[in-house]
Amino acid sequence: MRFTEVLAFAVRGVTANKLRSSLTTLGIMIGVASVILLIAVGNGASQSVQQSIAGLGTNVLTISPQRAQAGSSTKPLTTADAKALADPVEAPAVKSASPVASTSATAAHADVSYSISQFIGTDPAYFSTTNSAVAQGALFTADDLAQGRKVVVIGATVATQLFPSSSPVGQAVLVNNIPFTVVGVLATKGSSGLQDADDTAVAPLSTVQNALTGYGSLSQIVVQATSADTISAAQAQVTTILDGRHKIGFGATADYRVLSQEQLLTARTATTDTFTVLLASVAAISLLVGGIGVTNIMLVTVTERIREIGIRKAVGARRGAILGQFLLEATMLSLFGGLLGVAAGFIGARFTIAGITPVIVPSSVLLAFAVSALIGLFFGSYPASRAARLRPIEALRHE
Amino acid sequence: MTAPVIEVRDLRKTYGTGDTAVHALRGLDLTVARGDYLAIMGASGSGKSTLLNILGCLDVPTSGRYLLDGIDTVEFGEAQLGILRNRKIGFVFQSFNLIPRTSALANVELPLVYAGVRRAERRARAMAALRLVGLDDRAHHRPNELSGGQQQRVAIARALVTAPAIVLADEPTGNLDTRSSQDVMGILDALNASGRTVVLITHEDDVAAHAHRVVRVVDGHIAQGVPA
Ligand SMILES: Nc1ncnc2c1ncn2[C@@H]1O[C@H](COP(=O)(O)OP(=O)(O)OP(=O)(O)O)[C@@H](O)[C@H]1O
Numbered sequence: 039m040r041f042t043e044v045l046a047f048a049v050r051g052v053t054a055n056k057l058r059s060s061l062t063t064l065g066i067m068i069g070v071a072s073v074i075l076l077i078a079v080g081n082g083a084s085q086s087v088q089q090s091i092a093g094l095g096t097n098v099l100t101i102s103p104q105r106a107q108a109g110s111s112t113k114p115l116t117t118a119d120a121k122a123l124a125d126p127v128e129a130p131a132v133k134s135a136s137p138v139a140s141t142s143a144t145a146a147h148a149d150v151s152y153s154i155s156q157f158i159g160t161d162p163a164y165f166s167t168t169n170s171a172v173a174q175g176a177l178f179t180a181d182d183l184a185q186g187r188k189v190v191v192i193g194a195t196v197a198t199q200l201f202p203s204s205s206p207v208g209q210a211v212l213v214n215n216i217p218f219t220v221v222g223v224l225a226t227k228g229s230s231g232l233q234d235a236d237d238t239a240v241a242p243l244s245t246v247q248n249a250l251t252g253y254g255s256l257s258q259i260v261v262q263a264t265s266a267d268t269i270s271a272a273q274a275q276v277t278t279i280l281d282g283r284h285k286i287g288f289g290a291t292a293d294y295r296v297l298s299q300e301q302l303l304t305a306r307t308a309t310t311d312t313f314t315v316l317l318a319s320v321a322a323i324s325l326l327v328g329g330i331g332v333t334n335i336m337l338v339t340v341t342e343r344i345r346e347i348g349i350r351k352a353v354g355a356r357r358g359a360i361l362g363q364f365l366l367e368a369t370m371l372s373l374f375g376g377l378l379g380v381a382a383g384f385i386g387a388r389f390t391i392a393g394i395t396p397v398i399v400p401s402s403v404l405l406a407f408a409v410s411a412l413i414g415l416f417f418g419s420y421p422a423s424r425a426a427r428l429r430p431i432e433a434l435r436h437e
Numbered sequence: 438m439t440a441p442v443i444e445v446r447d448l449r450k451t452y453g454t455g456d457t458a459v460h461a462l463r464g465l466d467l468t469v470a471r472g473d474y475l476a477i478m479g480a481s482g483s484g485k486s487t488l489l490n491i492l493g494c495l496d497v498p499t500s501g502r503y504l505l506d507g508i509d510t511v512e513f514g515e516a517q518l519g520i521l522r523n524r525k526i527g528f529v530f531q532s533f534n535l536i537p538r539t540s541a542l543a544n545v546e547l548p549l550v551y552a553g554v555r556r557a558e559r560r561a562r563a564m565a566a567l568r569l570v571g572l573d574d575r576a577h578h579r580p581n582e583l584s585g586g587q588q589q590r591v592a593i594a595r596a597l598v599t600a601p602a603i604v605l606a607d608e609p610t611g612n613l614d615t616r617s618s619q620d621v622m623g624i625l626d627a628l629n630a631s632g633r634t635v636v637l638i639t640h641e642d643d644v645a646a647h648a649h650r651v652v653r654v655v656d657g658h659i660a661q662g663v664p665a
């Protein structure tokens with residue numbers, strides 16, 4: 039008895055009950071595809087966070103206020119702090135220091151209103167520090183800042199929301215009912231994993247403090263070092279200056295925090311890693327559920343066909359021939375389902391899912407495929423091999 | 438007379454153990470000569486099917502000897518038993534036992550596939566067997582598209598396609614009407630006339646009348662031999 043004949047039996051076995059075969063295939067396919075896709079989404083999220091942080095530049099320090107220890111006073115971060123940090127004598131490694139006041143605000147134009155998640159007040163140096171380029175119009179100038187003009191540069195998302203059909207440059211918008219003039223639109227930066235970097239608007243600090251936030255503590259001071267190599271020197275100089283200005287004694291906890299992009303990256307990566315682990319466990323569960331489904335169908339299939347195994351043995355089939363047939367059937371279903379699942383995973387990964395561009399992890403493809411194929415193979419052939427060991431009459435009597 | 442093709446000595450078969458044990462065969466002796474045509478009769482539950490399954494190498498006795506062509510079948514391994522079922526014995530089940538969703542032709546071809554016969558020859562021999570049972574025009578029908586009598590004839594075609602020396606049939610006419618029964622018995626008569634040893638189980642006297650010899654099984658024994 040040749041291999042081709044066993045193969046022919048297997049093909050006939052698979053095609054004889056099309057519904058059952060397609061359900062098995064579907065179960066494997068869904069398991070494989072969901073594992074590939076969910077892991078790809080997690081991976082995509084962490085990559086885009088890394089990219090967006092790396093996009094800020096490696097020579098940037100972010101200073102943000104933090105609550106000091108109980109008992110000691112917390113001083114706000116002020117514009118004067120920012121000015122002191124930009125002193126070329128005290129802090130030679132610092133190229134610029136931009137004060138940042140940020141808030142959320144509702145902007146309206148014509149009938150449309152949109153709530154901007156980050157409305158930022160700062161100085162013009164902020165744009166070069168954060169690698170923000172202008173796509174239309176212009177950025178605001180030092181003169182705008184000095185005069186406190188009500189001008190604003192808006193992000194790409196805000197532009198499409200408020201001005202779906204017209205060019206925003208030169209148009210008026212009401213920000214919390216205060217009229218601003220749009221002078222420029224920023225080039226798109228994409229999402230940074232969990233938040234949209236284009237959902238922003240930038241205006242002169244003086245204007246924002248005057249009109250929106252008031253003159254309290256700044257949200258941040260963004261410092262640009264002279265180069266990537268002077269970043270630790272800059273960090274030391276910034277710390278010395280601020281410790282002096284905020285009267286932080288030796289060993290005391292400061293009321294501010296300096297983070298380099300590298301530190302920010304580590305912190306953010308840790309968050310997205312948790313996210314990826316979460317998705318991976320959901321994926322593992324779906325693979326398990328899919329596996330149980332396949333197991334179930336395979337077991338039912340073989341049990342239902344023990345009589346057939348008995349008939350084949352009664353007319354002289356060897357155990358090997360029967361085993362080969364069922365093994366091949368299981369292999370075909372598993373391989374086919376697995377390949378379809380991989381294809382579905384790859385196709386699904388071409389779409390943006392919840393703002394995240396999935397990035398496929400090759401090892402997850404291999405893992406998902408191997409696990410589901412092995413499940414299909416084992417549960418397709420193990421019961422068959424047990425049935426093939428029965429005496430023909432036992433198999434024939436099987437209910 | 439030549440050496441018997443089937444010789445059974447003190448055959449016992451017990452199903453289960455302990456209190457629930459059923460003694461289906463209790464020391465049965467039987468000899469069937471080459472070319473014989475034997476009908477086995479007996480009450481329901483007397484052990485006829487149990488006996489025939491053992492003769493067909495589909496089951497093994499609990500104890501006793503079964504000599505097939507003078508060789509004790511306990512000496513055969515699983516693979517050799519497979520070959521015996523394939524080449525030497527044709528078995529016709531009371532409940533047909535055709536593979537569902539598979540054409541009559543493919544069902545008849547099945548033993549030839551496992552015998553390693555090539556495709557073209559296989560097809561020709563299976564068609565010839567179907568022609569013999571008068572079903573060559575139904576070759577591509579599936580079992581569920583055939584009547585009971587037609588399914589039984591397909592099962593007979595499958596039993597005789599390998600040209601076995603022995604044909605065993607468990608109530609081959611049990612589910613059939615008079616007309617179909619006559620067809621089936623005609624085929625078995627012809628097989629015996631061509632030199633095959635035929636053993637069949639039946640409850641009907643007119644079916645048993647086709648055989649040369651009738652034995653009765655009572656409580657797992659052969660009760661009496663009635664020469665035809
Ligand atoms: N697999 C089994 N397990 C337990 N008992 C069995 C089994 N097969 C048969 N028996 C018992 O063995 C006895 C003989 O059964 P068998 O099928 O040989 O009877 P039979 O003579 O063919 O009857 P019928 O004419 O009704 O077909 C019966 O009592 C039956 O209940």
Ligand SMILES: [Mg+2]
Nearest residue numbers: 485486487607
């Ligand atoms: Mg019976």
